[in-house]
Amino acid sequence: MHIRYSSTYGSTKAYAQELAARLGADALDTTHPIPADGPVIVLGPVHGPKMPALQYVDRHQLQHRKLAVVAVGMTDPVIAAEKDQMRHHLPEHVARFYVPGRLFYSELSHKHLNIMRSVVALLKAKPLKSAAEKALIAGFGKDIDHTDLAALDPIVRWAEQT
Numbered sequence: 001m002h003i004r005y006s007s008t009y010g011s012t013k014a015y016a017q018e019l020a021a022r023l024g025a026d027a028l029d030t031t032h033p034i035p036a037d038g039p040v041i042v043l044g045p046v047h048g049p050k051m052p053a054l055q056y057v058d059r060h061q062l063q064h065r066k067l068a069v070v071a072v073g074m075t076d077p078v079i080a081a082e083k084d085q086m087r088h089h090l091p092e093h094v095a096r097f098y099v100p101g102r103l104f105y106s107e108l109s110h111k112h113l114n115i116m117r118s119v120v121a122l123l124k125a126k127p128l129k130s131a132a133e134k135a136l137i138a139g140f141g142k143d144i145d146h147t148d149l150a151a152l153d154p155i156v157r158w159a160e161q162t
């Protein structure tokens with residue numbers, strides 16, 4: 001099993017390392033290429049419509065391999081799985097998982113803080129807000145950690161069956 005991750009603030013890295021420990025594999029960041037054979041798990045944060053894990057999959061043409069992609073985000077994972085934003089980017093056989101992340105405003109770069117400020121301002125002006133949007137507004141400026149290593153259990157099961 002090959003595990004690759006992209007992580008700006010460390011929460012995805014923590015998931016990748018725990019997953020690697022549980023599977024007896026190595027977790028390397030996405031600056032590393034991937035061997036030609038064997039199943040792959042790619043993890044990355046959700047940044048709005050952008051997901052570095054999907055960019056890695058495209059760059060290395062992993063779509064046709066035995067593959068699982070793990071999105072780490074602040075949206076409630078049940079809601080994220082219903083929305084399933086990776087669905088249209090990946091062939092049906094690819095396993096998609098959504099796990100809860102960590103967002104510490106106290107450590108955000110200026111660029112990311114400005115993005116979040118704009119997103120929250122836009123959402124505040126929206127008349128009808130979803131539960132996820134309300135949570136994003138309420139969390140603005142706070143340090144919130146929803147990391148839950150038990151969220152890796154279904155991914156471990158997928159890997160063991162692969």
Ligand SMILES: Cc1cc2nc3c(=O)[nH]c(=O)nc-3n(C[C@H](O)[C@H](O)[C@H](O)COP(=O)(O)O)c2cc1C
Binds near residue numbers: 008011073074112
């Ligand atoms: C600029 C920015 C945009 C984000 N957009 C989303 C989003 O659209 N949906 C979501 O669920 N989480 C979003 N997040 C939360 C991150 O996905 C979450 O904090 C993740 O755990 C970060 O992973 P990392 O610690 O490995 O960098 C965003 C975070 C940042 C900084």
